[in-house]
Amino acid sequence: MKKTILSTIAATSILATSALAHFQMVYTPNTALEKGKTIEFKHVFTHPFADEHTMDMGKQHDTKKLSNVEEFYVINKKKKTDLKSTLKSISFKGHHNSGKAFTSKYKARKMGDHVFVMKPAPYYEANEDAYIQQITKTIVNVAGAPTNWDAELGLKAEIVPLTKPYAIWEHGSFTGIVKSNGKVVPYAEIEVEYINRDVDMKNNKMGKSRVEAPQDSFITMGIKANKDGEFTFAIPKAGFWGFCALGAGSDKEYKGKELSQDAVIWVEAKSMK
Amino acid sequence: MIKKIILNLLMITSSVFAHSAIMSCFDNGDGTITCEGGFSDGSSASGVKFRIEENGKVTFNAKMSEDSEVTFNKPVNDYNAVFDAGEGHQVYIKGSDITE
Numbered sequence: 001m002k003k004t005i006l007s008t009i010a011a012t013s014i015l016a017t018s019a020l021a022h023f024q025m026v027y028t029p030n031t032a033l034e035k036g037k038t039i040e041f042k043h044v045f046t047h048p049f050a051d052e053h054t055m056d057m058g059k060q061h062d063t064k065k066l067s068n069v070e071e072f073y074v075i076n077k078k079k080k081t082d083l084k085s086t087l088k089s090i091s092f093k094g095h096h097n098s099g100k101a102f103t104s105k106y107k108a109r110k111m112g113d114h115v116f117v118m119k120p121a122p123y124y125e126a127n128e129d130a131y132i133q134q135i136t137k138t139i140v141n142v143a144g145a146p147t148n149w150d151a152e153l154g155l156k157a158e159i160v161p162l163t164k165p166y167a168i169w170e171h172g173s174f175t176g177i178v179k180s181n182g183k184v185v186p187y188a189e190i191e192v193e194y195i196n197r198d199v200d201m202k203n204n205k206m207g208k209s210r211v212e213a214p215q216d217s218f219i220t221m222g223i224k225a226n227k228d229g230e231f232t233f234a235i236p237k238a239g240f241w242g243f244c245a246l247g248a249g250s251d252k253e254y255k256g257k258e259l260s261q262d263a264v265i266w267v268e269a270k271s272m273k
Numbered sequence: 274m275i276k277k278i279i280l281n282l283l284m285i286t287s288s289v290f291a292h293s294a295i296m297s298c299f300d301n302g303d304g305t306i307t308c309e310g311g312f313s314d315g316s317s318a319s320g321v322k323f324r325i326e327e328n329g330k331v332t333f334n335a336k337m338s339e340d341s342e343v344t345f346n347k348p349v350n351d352y353n354a355v356f357d358a359g360e361g362h363q364v365y366i367k368g369s370d371i372t373e
Contacts, residue, residue, distance in 0.1 A: 035370075036299050111297035111309040143297035145311030 021220040022055065022125075023048050023193055023242045024134035024264050026118050029201060031140045031166035031268045036109040039140065040201055043069075043102040043118060044092045048195040048242060049219045051206050054092055054099030058121040061129075062255065066100055067121030074106065075115045077147050083116075093205035095197070103204065112147030114140045117155070122254045122261075130258040133251070134244065138266045141166045154182045157249030157263035162230070165267035170238040174267045177229045178245040184229030188245045192221040192233055195240040211237070238271035292316070296356035296364040298371045300347065306371055307344045310337050310356045310364075317341055322357040 025044045033039070045055040058066035072083045083104065092101035108114050116138045122131035135157045139149050141164070152160045162175040178188035198207030213219045225231040225245070235241055242264060249261025292314040300306055310318030318341035325333035327350045335343045337356075352368040 035297055109299050111295070111311060143295055143309075143311075144313060145295040145297070145309075146313070146315040147311075 021047060021191055021193070022123075022132060022134070023191075023244060024118065024120060024136045025195070025242070026116055026136050026138040026266065027195070027199055027240065028138070028140060029199070031138065031266075032144075032270070033108060033140065033142045036107075036111070036142050038105055038107045041102075041104045041106065041116070041138075042090075042092065042199060042201065042204065043072075043087065043104065043120075044094075045099065045101065045120070045123060045134075046092075046094055046206075047193070047220075048197075048240075049193045049213065051095040051197055051209065054094035054097055054101070055123055056100040057102065057123065058100070059124050060121075060255070061124040061126070061131075061257065069102065069118065069120050071117065071119040072104070073117055075117075075148060075151065075153070076110050077112060090204050093203075095206055095209075101204070108140055108142050111143045112141065112145050113149040114142065115148060115151060115153075116140065117153065119155075122259055124257075128258075130260065131254040132260045132262065133249070133254070134262045134264045135249065136264040136266070139165045152179065152182065155179075155263070156181060156251060157245065157261050159243055159245055159263045159265040161265060161267075163267070165265060168235060168267060168269040170269045170271045171234070171236065172269060173232055173234045174241070174243070175230065175232040176243060176265060178225050178231070178248050178263060179229060180248050180250050180263075185225065185245065185248045186227045186229055188225040188229055188231075188248050190223050190225060190231055191244045191246060192223060193219070193242050193244075194237065195242070210239075235267070235269045238269045241267050241269065243267070294318075294356055294358045294362040294364050296354070296366060298354055298366050300371055300373045301344070302373050304347055305344050306347050306354070306368075307342055308354050308356065308366070310341050310343075310358075312358075318356070318358070324355045324357065326353045326355060327351065 027042045086104040087102040091098045118136045122133040159176040178185040245263040247260045251261045292312045298308040318337045321337045354366045356364040
């Protein structure tokens with residue numbers, strides 16, 4: 001009987017995993033800048049490999065009004081700057097539909113690491129009758145001097161990088177630790193996806209796809225952290241790769257419904273041309 | 274003991290040569306330029322020598338601040354900003370490449 005309950009729990013969690021393969025993008029085309037410049041971001045909640053459905057960020061179950069982004073800020077060295085006011089609402093066109101998203105600009109002038117953190121409002125996923133909130137980190141470096149890329153921010157859900165997320169060659173690897181409020185999350189479930197389309201920054205839409213997956217398990221790749229919350233992933237292709245630690249966060253409920261508070265980090269691998 | 278000293282020397286040597294000097298400058302838009310210095314291993318450039326050269330002549334000398342920065346008035350002539358952390362650790366940036 002105990003065995004049956006365990007298998008049911010396992011089956012449920014596998015189903016949930018497969019259904020929650022969403023990724024909050026905090027995307028800018030180049031995360032390793034030669035020198036300081038103004039950069040542009042697209043903040044899109046989507047499925048970056050298959051591009052099946054683009055979600056309306058901030059969708060709620062009890063109102064048609066979309067909820068605002070909770071936090072968006074950057075940390076350079078030890079200075080934190082609130083960037084919420086830089087977010088402009090856009091409609092972003094995916095391959096199948098358009099969704100409510102945001103664009104923003106930032107003057108990445110100071111040398112070193114600029115750690116961007118976005119905490120969107122929880123998104124209501126009707127298929128699951130549950131909410132998803134992905135606390136997302138994207139790290140941009142100016143001029144190659146490392147400063148605070150590896151800083152642990154003590155977020156409710158966070159992937160702390162052990163590899164510089166902007167300095168990875170194609171066929172290199174990325175290592176991170178899944179944490180929640182500074183504590184490791186042992187055996188965290190992590191989903192990995194490749195941004196399989198060119199992002200058209202000018203027209204707010206996805207371009208054509210690059211590679212085809214031989215089977216569904218290659219679209220969203222499921223891996224697990226070890227007992228210390230640590231994981232390593234070998235990166236097969238240049239471009240952007242997202243890592244999402246499912247339900248790693250401490251908040252488990254929102255508006256009386258189940259909440260999956262996830263930690264997302266984006267890394268960029270460069271090709272050796 | 275000798276082994277230990279050799280090992281330490283090797284470690285010091287590798288640490289000196291393993292990193293490279295880095296500088297990034299921007300125009301503040303108010304007639305001044307700020308240059309920031311650093312090293313690829315993340316160490317501070319505080320106290321590192323900095324100079325401006327115009328037509329091969331040094332027209333400004335300074336040391337990087339506690340924040341590894343230096344701010345100076347934008348020269349009228351063509352110039353180079355030079356971050357000088359010693360032999361093999363110098364970075365030159367042309368004034369014409371420094372933008373807002």
